[in-house]
Amino acid sequence: MYDENEPVHYGAAHDEEAPLKGQQAAEAPSGYVTLEELRGPSGKRPLLRFLAAGMLVAAVVLMVFFVARGALGRWFGVDQCDGGAVECDLRTVVNSFCPAEVSCIESEDCKSGFQCLDKKTKKPGIECKLDECVCQQNLCEVVELETGGTKVNLGGIDIGAAGGKKLAKSLMWDDSVKEVQLWETEIGDEGCAAIAHALKENDSIESINMSGNGLTDDVCDELGEAIAVNTKMIEMDLSDNEIANDGAQHLAEALKQNNSLKIFNLWKNLIGEQGALYMADAFKYNLDLRKLYLTDNRVDNGGIGSEALTAAADSRDNLEITFETND
Numbered sequence: 001m002y003d004e005n006e007p008v009h010y011g012a013a014h015d016e017e018a019p020l021k022g023q024q025a026a027e028a029p030s031g032y033v034t035l036e037e038l039r040g041p042s043g044k045r046p047l048l049r050f051l052a053a054g055m056l057v058a059a060v061v062l063m064v065f066f067v068a069r070g071a072l073g074r075w076f077g078v079d080q081c082d083g084g085a086v087e088c089d090l091r092t093v094v095n096s097f098c099p100a101e102v103s104c105i106e107s108e109d110c111k112s113g114f115q116c117l118d119k120k121t122k123k124p125g126i127e128c129k130l131d132e133c134v135c136q137q138n139l140c141e142v143v144e145l146e147t148g149g150t151k152v153n154l155g156g157i158d159i160g161a162a163g164g165k166k167l168a169k170s171l172m173w174d175d176s177v178k179e180v181q182l183w184e185t186e187i188g189d190e191g192c193a194a195i196a197h198a199l200k201e202n203d204s205i206e207s208i209n210m211s212g213n214g215l216t217d218d219v220c221d222e223l224g225e226a227i228a229v230n231t232k233m234i235e236m237d238l239s240d241n242e243i244a245n246d247g248a249q250h251l252a253e254a255l256k257q258n259n260s261l262k263i264f265n266l267w268k269n270l271i272g273e274q275g276a277l278y279m280a281d282a283f284k285y286n287l288d289l290r291k292l293y294l295t296d297n298r299v300d301n302g303g304i305g306s307e308a309l310t311a312a313a314d315s316r317d318n319l320e321i322t323f324e325t326n327d
Helices: 035-039 046-069 071-076 089-095 160-173 188-201 215-227 247-257 273-282 303-312
Strands: 117-118 133-135 141-144 150-153 177-181 207-209 236-239 262-266 291-293 321-322
Touching: 046 236, 089 141, 089 150, 089 160, 160 188, 188 215, 215 247, 247 273, 273 303
Parallel strands: 150 177, 177 207, 207 236, 236 262, 262 291, 291 321
Antiparallel strands: 117 133, 141 150
16 A cells, blocks of 8 residues: 655665766766767767878878879969979970071072071062061961960971970970971970870860971870870871881870870871771771871772771761872
8 A cells, every 4th residue: 555654766776876967977887888988089989080081191192193293283373394484485495496597588598498488477578678588497486376376386497306305394384385386306206205295284285297207106105195185186297207007006096085186197107007907996986086197108908907997987977098108
């Protein structure tokens, strides 16, 4: 029978007096994990600390990568090119290659193979006055294009491999250049490799001519890497060089990854039937190239390479491939 005067017992846990505010809580029973143990000694969750550290390391790695490639300099307008104007300014570098002016009144005043051109119009001078016209060899310059870009003209100037390297450094940083003329400049494989590296970084150049420089298969790996990653190049001229089948293979593999190049000139090289097969295979993947010039190579009508090229050209209405040998 219920007796209101009898004390009520609520269990052993309530028989002890509860700790007062500010006093340390009683130890947890054996086998239990406390909240402090979960948080760790610093009061933060170990997983969060691990993720934060990982993100910090990743950020540092990316920062180093982009600085190494000069990307931060491009993003924030900071010139990362070392060497000052002598090595980095395009006009300064190009002017260092230009020969002294040879004034002329008519072409007979110039050495054999050169014309007397008007300084301003760059057209053959008619009734030139003294100092108004110069021989063609003096057209080494940086020209402003009507399209808003610039053209580097060093064609026919012997700058050599060292000059190719010097020019490449300035080309890597100048984002206004759209056309580069380097035909018969004696840059060779070494200078061309430096130019190819610049093409991997420069996203403004649309046309480049490196014909007549004695280029061989040895530089085609570097050229291929540039073609594979460059997204602005529209025209490349490698004609009148010594590129053979191995080089054609590197270039063909690069074409499979490129979607900007429209005109590729390999006229007068040493590419044979096997090289032609490599090139033909590239068109299974590349649907953007419009003209491939292989005339005056070692690809003959009726061979397996020429048949493959013909089949590739016939598979598309907008593709022109030439490979006949001119006698």
